[in-house]
Each structure stands twice: as C-alpha cells, then as structure tokens.
Amino acid sequence: DIQMTQSPSILSASVGDRVTITCRASQSISYWLAWYQQKPGKAPKVLIYDASRLESGVPSRFSGSGSGTEFTLTISSLQPDDFATYYCQQYNNYSWRFGQGTKVEIK
C-alpha cells in the first residue's frame, strides 16, 4: 500500500505569509495527487488535482507542484479564509489514500 506523509502537521502563520505544505508518497505516484481544504464541521473541498491543476473557482493564490514522490501545496499570500486543515490524496494504482493532514493556524 502507498503511504502518504504530510509535513508539517501544524503550521502557524500570519495573514499575508507564503505557506508551503509538503506531501511525500512512499513510492512513485506520477502526478496522481489532489489537495483538499477542510474547515471545522464541514466536508473537504478539492483545491488542486493532477498535482498542479487548479480546480475551477479556487483562488489563484493556491498552487501545486511536484511529481513522483514529492509534492507541495503553496498559498502565495495567506488570507483569513485559508485557516483550515489541508489534506493530500493520491489516486494511483487502485489506492485512494489521504495524508494525515496539515492544520494551518493563526500565529
């Protein structure tokens, strides 16, 4: 089974900061990766798919990069609405596993 590891688990940041979250796969998943945002008590919302494609309606301050085993989600200028938990998810080889999540909190 492919394991997904996110870092950091918690990230403290201020409005306007550039924020980067990393997701590592235990084996190559090509670019078969999505990123989700989840706010407390709500369902997750997809932000990025195929590692770097922005989902329709998602602000351009969100971007994704990477391939193989290492991926990043970047928020170019953190906004108040962005404080949430972020998950990566791989969809390679009949496995749909999520990372453990990264909580972005107010510094």
Added chain:
Amino acid sequence: QVQLVESGGGLVKPGGSLRLSCAASGFTFSDYYVSWIRQAPGKGLEWLSYISGNGDITYYADSVRGRFAVSRDNAKDSLYLQMNSLRAEDTAVYYCARTAGDSTGYPTLFDYWGQGALVTVSS
C-alpha cells in the same frame, strides 16, 4: 447544483449493523463513480469504498472489506453503505462523494461531498 445528502447515521452497539444512504441530485448520477469516505473524531480522512456508475465494479479498503457493502439504485439516484459487525473504531462521520474519473474511466479524486452522517458505535 450538485448535492449529496447522507442519512441513516446514529448510535449502534458493537457487533450491530447500520445502513447509510446518500441521495444525489444536480448531475446524472449513473454517469459517475461514487465513494464512501469517513473521518473519525479529530482524525484524518479514510477512503472506504467506491462503486462504478452501473454498479458492476466495487472496491473496498482493507479495513472494511467483508464487513461493509456498497450498492446503488440509479433509478432513485441513491447510494448505500451496509455496515455489519460494527466496532468502536468505526465511529466516525461518513461522507459520500462523487468521484471524478480520468480519460479511461479510472476513479480519481472526490469533487463533490455530502455534509456527512455521524455513526457512533458504543455499548
């Protein structure tokens, strides 16, 4: 607009059974894979199962294979999850999610989610 609404959650004793439903609207239900995903209290997301558009392909995570069964009724635009032999560790919010497919039809990411149904397994 796309909507998914789960129902059927509640309190059940260990070893018991429960059936969740998910009512879909706003899209051609039979054209899509749909999945079940859960989230234990304060924990991360765990994909459980998916079913193909016509119901002939199903897939399960190891943690629920043999205990849970996914099904769908395209005439009713509805998805189901029959959960048997429930354990305390099955306590979670259960989400249904529309599942996008790549050019070959392989299920990929979860593009629309329901609001979730809470299942509590406790004596």
